[in-house]
Amino acid sequence: MEKSFLADSIRLSKVGKALRRTFELWGYEEVILPTIEPYDEGIKGGTKFAYNNEFYIIKPDVTSRLIKNYEITEGRLYYIGEVLNGGIRGKWQAGVELVGGEPASMTAEVLSVLITALESLGIEEFYIDLGGLEVWRRATADIREFRDTVWRALERRNFGLIEKLPISEEKKERLWRLFNFRGKSSDYERLSRILELVDDDRVFVDLGTVRPLPYYSDVIFEVYSPKLGKPIGGGGEYLFREKPAVGFALDMKALLGLVGDRRHRRRYLRGVNSFKEARKLVSMGIPVGVER
Incomplete structure (x- = not known):
């Protein structure tokens, strides 16, 4: 077990080294956050514990803790670290956060950072799906009382939840088309603009793509590899103290599976x-x- 742990740690370190180099070439600076934060309902993930009659969280979600506890006017940040989610075994993540700027251009930049980060590891076979929360807000404007059910259906990729709603068949058909839409163009101008700026054949519009974290404001995305059955990362737009922001996080264990035993040669x-x-x-x- 110890040999396996050390071998995986060395491989993880090599992946982190390649990602750091890419992030810094884009002008991002590393932020190292404390292990423990005071408990707050706005901070997601982490493992909760009590000390001296106060509650704290160990290694929570990075984006939500930045939003809640730190002052950032604008800037480019990246992080590599472990995140817990209620237990003692965590998930290693690498991600970036971009605060301040024109939203479409910011999202295109962050997607470009994501693409080059994967390429720096020799991962070329992947695709990125873009979704838009605003598309679904508009689509459910006339059935607000059922929005929560629609969001659950999207998160679970289960259209059957929408089929059971007491709404017209015509409305269900329109939602079905959105739910299953995937292509290289969109009627939603913001998504089309981002596609144009990124200009990469591996980026698609997939209106069924959503992410469960509550701080996302509109455009969201997930990155997949056909070699794995789950996303290797994702992110989206959010507001940081009323300023536009966008970021992503990559699952480093998933990256290890894609990188394999590829060695980073150095003379x-x-x-x-x-x-x-x-x-x-x-x-x-x-x-x-x-x-x-």
Whole structure:
């Protein structure tokens, strides 16, 4: 077990290293958050515990804790870390957050960061589905009393919940078409604009795509690989203290499954016979291997 844990940790570190390099090439800066936050209903995920008659959360969802507890006027941030969800075993995530700017351009940038991050790991076979919450708000404007059921149907990918609603067959048919729509264009101008800006054949509009986290404001997305049966990541737009923001998180364990045993090659100089010489080379950014 220990050997497997160490081997996986080394592979995880290599994946994180490649992602860090990509994020920083896009101008994102790493943020390192504390392990524990004071409990707040607005912070999602994490494992709750009590200490000195106060409640706290261990390693909760990054986006919701940033929104609740931190002041960010604008900027590009990234993180790599473990997130818990009620238990003691967590999920390692890597993600970015972009705060402030023109929303369509921001989403296109974040999607571009996502694409190049996957490519930096040698993952070329993937696709990204874009959805729009505003599309469904408009579609359910005349059946507001059933919105919660429609959202549940979308989250579960179960149209049967909508079929049971006491609404007209014509309305069900319109919702069915939205529920199953997937293509390279959309009547919703915001999604079409983002597709145009990103300009990548692996990005589609899928109006049935939703994500359960409550802070998303409109455009959301998920990234899939045909080699896995579940999303390897996702994200979307949200408001950060009334400022537009957008981000994503990648499941690093899923990435490990796609990367496999691919090795990140790096050349090391041999023949260095003193630590003094080695220190000089390293200070110049040159990798070394000291003879022993």
